Amino acid sequence: MASKSAQEGHLSSQEEENLINDTVRYILSHDNTKYAIKRQDIVKDVLKTYGGSSKYIIDGATRVLKEIFGMKLVAVEQNSNVKHYMLINNEKFSTDARYMKWPKEVESQQVLLMLTLSLIFMKGGVESEEDMLSFLSNLGIMSKNRSHEYFGDVWKLLTGEFVRQMYLEHVRIPELDPPKFEFRWGRRAEEEVSRRSLLEFVSLVYGTDPKNWTTQYQEVLQTEKNKREKEM
Amino acid sequence: MSLVPLDYVDTHRRFLQILMRRRMILYDEAFDVFCKIQQSVNEENAANSHHREMEQAVSLINRVIKRFNMEIQCAQDEITSEKCYLFISTVENNITGKYTKYSAVELEFFKKVLFEIVSSENGHVSSTVCLNLNSSLPGNMTKSDIEALIEKFCEDLWLSQKNGKVYLSLLSIVELEPLLTTAYEDSVNICCLCKHLVIQGYRCDKCFALLHLHCARLYTEGANRNTCPACSADQPNILAAVENTSLHTEDDFSTPTSHG
Numbered sequence: 001m002a003s004k005s006a007q008e009g010h011l012s013s014q015e016e017e018n019l020i021n022d023t024v025r026y027i028l029s030h031d032n033t034k035y036a037i038k039r040q041d042i043v044k045d046v047l048k049t050y051g052g053s054s055k056y057i058i059d060g061a062t063r064v065l066k067e068i069f070g071m072k073l074v075a076v077e078q079n080s081n082v083k084h085y086m087l088i089n090n091e092k093f094s095t096d097a098r099y100m101k102w103p104k105e106v107e108s109q110q111v112l113l114m115l116t117l118s119l120i121f122m123k124g125g126v127e128s129e130e131d132m133l134s135f136l137s138n139l140g141i142m143s144k145n146r147s148h149e150y151f152g153d154v155w156k157l158l159t160g161e162f163v164r165q166m167y168l169e170h171v172r173i174p175e176l177d178p179p180k181f182e183f184r185w186g187r188r189a190e191e192e193v194s195r196r197s198l199l200e201f202v203s204l205v206y207g208t209d210p211k212n213w214t215t216q217y218q219e220v221l222q223t224e225k226n227k228r229e230k231e232m
Numbered sequence: 233m234s235l236v237p238l239d240y241v242d243t244h245r246r247f248l249q250i251l252m253r254r255r256m257i258l259y260d261e262a263f264d265v266f267c268k269i270q271q272s273v274n275e276e277n278a279a280n281s282h283h284r285e286m287e288q289a290v291s292l293i294n295r296v297i298k299r300f301n302m303e304i305q306c307a308q309d310e311i312t313s314e315k316c317y318l319f320i321s322t323v324e325n326n327i328t329g330k331y332t333k334y335s336a337v338e339l340e341f342f343k344k345v346l347f348e349i350v351s352s353e354n355g356h357v358s359s360t361v362c363l364n365l366n367s368s369l370p371g372n373m374t375k376s377d378i379e380a381l382i383e384k385f386c387e388d389l390w391l392s393q394k395n396g397k398v399y400l401s402l403l404s405i406v407e408l409e410p411l412l413t414t415a416y417e418d419s420v421n422i423c424c425l426c427k428h429l430v431i432q433g434y435r436c437d438k439c440f441a442l443l444h445l446h447c448a449r450l451y452t453e454g455a456n457r458n459t460c461p462a463c464s465a466d467q468p469n470i471l472a473a474v475e476n477t478s479l480h481t482e483d484d485f486s487t488p489t490s491h492g
């Protein structure tokens with residue numbers, strides 16, 4: 001019976017709405033970690049025998065999250081079998097973050113993250129491990145083998161937490177021996193972080209006009225154009 | 233078919249996101265945030281917002297999120313009488329509910345603390361008593377584990393601690409009211425004025441009824457009387473006890489989301 005009702009089209013509209021509502025609650029309850037949610041976990045914890053309708057239900061939940069909560073649920077395909085979802089904050093609402101009152105720890109992580117993303121952006125989208133290290137050491141944020149009293153264990157955040165939250169990618173540079181790694185923007189950063197406000201921030205620090213950073217400014221315009229087109 | 237009414241706009245979405253993430257916010261601060269959102273949406277016409285506009289926005293949000301058994305409620309703090317907005321789950325509470333982030337042992341500890349507070353004389357429990365609960369928990373939790381756990385519950389706004397005492401947060405009291413009134417039916421106090429759970433308040437020395445300070449103030453001051461609303465016994469001290477609680481105008485309580 002379960003397998004029959006699990007087929008698309010066999011759900012009553014009430015059952016369907018209940019499953020969508022449950023899925024939304026489940027996704028929102030994971031919002032605090034910012035980790036991606038596995039499709040399999042949604043099936044295991046929420047949909048259960050209705051796993052066959054998961055695509056349909058998750059599409060419904062995506063619509064609810066957008067129209068009611070103003071959030072975006074994005075599918076991230078890691079490989080063809082494993083599908084993840086990520087709940088993204090609307091870039092338009094990013095100024096609201098200041099009303100959220102995060103715990104101290106999260107606040108310091110946000111600062112570190114913005115510094116890291118700025119650096120990668122200013123360096124054309126990719127930064128080697130060595131350069132990242134020396135950048136952070138020069139700022140006094142990182143010293144070898146010691147945890148910073150405000151930022152905590154910086155390297156662990158950069159290569160662990162931020163990667164898991166998909167703000168950063170920490171990938172091996174191919175065909176190098178001994179192996180070397182580099183940092184790039186992760187999928188969540190692409191969706192949530194505005195290049196324009198980062199560039200404005202950097203310009204403020206250097207006392208320049210954002211337009212003077214020609215390459216970066218072009219990239220700002222280009223990504224904004226792409227986002228507009230995608231939204232249409 | 234649209235999921236939201238036509239007048240549900242980005243202001244509602246943004247305000248909802250903030251309330252949902254904060255979960256407990258002072259009414260005045262919420263109003264401040266609401267005004268800032270209004271101003272950023274409507275730059276050229278940045279007229280000052282009115283409390284009523286925010287309350288209307290909240291009741292529209294409540295209509296829209298009802299399908300998830302979520303609700304924004306307005307309640308007053310038992311001690312300070314400050315008005316707060318709380319983002320709560322109305323069917324299954326968020327702490328012990330289906331999608332809880334806590335482990336079984338952590339929840340067991342929390343339930344023991346709940347019991348201690350609800351069955352106490354004054355609505356709180358000493359930190360020492362909490363630390364000693366480790367012996368009655370499964371696993372080998374040390375006192376410092378418990379200390380960290382209490383802090384975690386405080387950070388998550390379920391408990392608060394001050395001067396060596398552990399209290400239930402307003403968020404807990406409101407969200408866990410259905411659970412507490414069924415699980416500890418014999419120990420909990422219901423305020424006879426507003427018919428809601430009360431943990432700390434004014435206790436009548438004749439019938440031992442417990443009243444919210446803010447409810448007692450409305451009752452006594454409005455009619456200029458100093459009697460217990462439950463047993464009518466004279467309570468010469470009641471006026472002094474409620475004197476320091478702030479009195480809100482009737483207008484504040486006319487919204488359908490009011491509570492407590």
Ligand SMILES: [Zn+2]
Pocket residue numbers: 423424425426427428430443444447492
């Ligand atoms: Zn009351």
Ligand SMILES: [Zn+2]
Pocket residue numbers: 436437438439440441460461462463464465
């Ligand atoms: Zn009495």
